[in-house]
Amino acid sequence: MSAQADQPPEARTPLTRERVLRAAIALADAHGVEALTMRRLATALGVEAMSLYHHVANKDDVLEGVVDLLAVEINDAVAAIDGPTAGAAWQAAARKRILTAREIMLRHPWAPRVFASRTSMSPATIVYHDRLVGLMRDGGFSYDLAHRALHALGSRSLGFTQEMFDPGGAMPADVDPADLLGSFAEQVPHLVGMLQDAIAHVDPDSRLGWCDDQVEFEFGLDLVLDGLERLVVR
Amino acid sequence: MSAQADQPPEARTPLTRERVLRAAIALADAHGVEALTMRRLATALGVEAMSLYHHVANKDDVLEGVVDLLAVEINDAVAAIDGPTAGAAWQAAARKRILTAREIMLRHPWAPRVFASRTSMSPATIVYHDRLVGLMRDGGFSYDLAHRALHALGSRSLGFTQEMFDPGGAMPADVDPADLLGSFAEQVPHLVGMLQDAIAHVDPDSRLGWCDDQVEFEFGLDLVLDGLERLVVR
């Protein structure tokens, strides 16, 4: 809508920081974060690598911008949520927000890793957490409890957890974990038992093969939220 | 103790996979993971970069080996723990194990990031979790609950959480968060309030500046463990 209509369409739209960041997200969506290099990003924009440096400071700045852009997207989606937040209602409200953030993360499966690797604080991420603390305050949290709550939630507040056991690919339903682990199986009897049991429950429509990530995420989230609600003094 | 005593000390001890991995850990301890390159690792071992490839497959294999070596260290430390595990005692036993794992992580502050970035499963990490599931079984967990428990714990089972808000450096006790955030402060009133409150509680001996990581970790851990104990059907 800001483009000049009387320009021929072949005319190169000028680079902007925003255009660079959007291209970076598109590139990571299409080919994974490891494909997100300055050179490939430039190629995707039809430009030389060095031109990018007029709009972003360096690669770190690109990652920072990408994180912030996604956090803005989350804030916009979350702002559309309404409903009560006072007293015990904080919990359902917080749950809805966090699951909304998760929806955006699921559209960019590489994003959790980038979020987790950042050490600086993206403004939009700060705003997101400010609103979350606001919800907890509505629910009767002291600042101290809200503080502990953020730490207890960790990355879960943004809708993701780091999986310690994610082989990446899907798990075929007819495989025996004992076979999968091979001769190693006898050394880890509890895990073999657990996985055999888990496979019996596998929902073929679940997002990942090993277990339904969404169900597990909500289980862990509710465990923490329930625990927090129990600690509120109202 | 395995070196031949009659060899002159200048004689180069031959490279082994283990020596390479130990050097990698030492290098990361001293200069951070970003310093862990094949070339610098080789230099640290007094060897050319290409010699490493006779003992490790590639850099990914180095990271894999490093993770496994640390997990072995954790397993050794955890194996020395004894005490009851049956019934409700599982919780204290699990807590002790996890805090022991955390001690080793704290000695290698870069390790959590490497653990989290791995997609394959290190054998020693698998064994660690097998024993943890064993504990839960002693405590009366179904396989299904143990499975959910591992997901709910996430990286916490290994003694660390990904901090979403870690500026890295220490936070001076006399700074006002409102100043820190600058003109941004008025946009995030809840966070400013929370941080002002948090600073009043700062223990100068705490590990990190922003908050006492250990206290926060234990709070989140207990929240999850308490929640799980409530769900056990015994």
Added chain:
DNA sequence: ACCTGAACACCGTTCAAGT
């Protein structure tokens, strides 16, 4: 003001050659 080509200092890794 914005973009570029060439170059620099680094990566991981391959290969053919040394002992």
Added chain:
DNA sequence: ACCTGAACACCGTTCAAGT
């Protein structure tokens, strides 16, 4: 069997030069 030098294909980034 173990180690090496030279080289390749990539990085991020700087700089001086173009329009």
